[in-house]
Amino acid sequence: GAGVSQTPSNKVTEKGKYVELRCDPISGHTALYWYRQSLGQGPEFLIYFQGTGAADDSGLPNDRFFAVRPEGSVSTLKIQRTERGDSAVYLCASSEGTSTYNEQFFGPGTRLTVL
Amino acid sequence: EDQVTQSPEALRLQEGESSSLNCSYTVSGLRGLFWYRQDPGKGPEFLFTLYSAGEEKEKERLKATLTKKESFLHITAPKPEDSATYLCAVPYLSGGSYIPTFGRGTSLIVHP
Numbered sequence: 001g002a003g004v005s006q007t008p009s010n011k012v013t014e015k016g017k018y019v020e021l022r023c024d025p026i027s028g029h030t031a032l033y034w035y036r037q038s039l040g041q042g043p044e045f046l047i048y049f050q051g052t053g054a055a056d057d058s059g060l061p062n063d064r065f066f067a068v069r070p071e072g073s074v075s076t077l078k079i080q081r082t083e084r085g086d087s088a089v090y091l092c093a094s095s096e097g098t099s100t101y102n103e104q105f106f107g108p109g110t111r112l113t114v115l
Numbered sequence: 116e117d118q119v120t121q122s123p124e125a126l127r128l129q130e131g132e133s134s135s136l137n138c139s140y141t142v143s144g145l146r147g148l149f150w151y152r153q154d155p156g157k158g159p160e161f162l163f164t165l166y167s168a169g170e171e172k173e174k175e176r177l178k179a180t181l182t183k184k185e186s187f188l189h190i191t192a193p194k195p196e197d198s199a200t201y202l203c204a205v206p207y208l209s210g211g212s213y214i215p216t217f218g219r220g221t222s223l224i225v226h227p
Binding site: 040 | 155212215217218220
């Protein structure tokens with residue numbers, strides 16, 4: 001079956017611009033997570049959704065970052081006034097629930113480059 | 116401070132040369148430990164979940180074990196296709212939810 005998909009695969013933008021990154025989770029998965037991964041680092045948690053609501057957004061670095069999941073399926077990560085330090089790979093993962101034992105399925109990521 | 120530490124950062128092996136990767140963690144009340152494999156340009160791929168000390172799981176040439184303070188990923192007679200970065204993650208309590216915290220990973224290269 002279809003896995004987690006993310007678009008675009010690559011995004012190059014200029015400092016100060018606004019970007020949107022999209023995640024399509026596995027059908028039926030209620031939990032959706034966003035992570036950010038810098039070179040040589042493990043994924044860093046940003047936010048997770050249970051259904052339509054953001055259950056935990058404690059990993060968002062500042063108020064320039066925002067994410068939505070209006071219908072409980074597709075999610076969009078939005079970054080305003082991008083900075084060079086925002087350059088990283090943004091990963092999305094989904095799972096059947098939020099139990100700590102639930103396997104997370106990751107998408108291929110969106111590589112964001114801020115010039 | 117709760118954290119997850121992986122060692123070594125990088126490992127080069129000859130094909131057939133067995134070895135182990137380490138993941139140490141500090142948490143009270145472990146809620147599972149996850150191992151993932153990540154290939155360049157791709158997202159992490161789930162390998163194993165371990166729940167309690169003494170537990171072991173195997174998949175092909177990989178075997179994961181767990182103690183109260185660390186986990187090992189043993190690679191037996193590796194092949195070049197086992198080359199990847201191996202990540203471990205431990206859920207930590209954050210604002211009422213358990214959020215996986217990842218280590219930096221071990222980059223494994225297996226030479227033919």
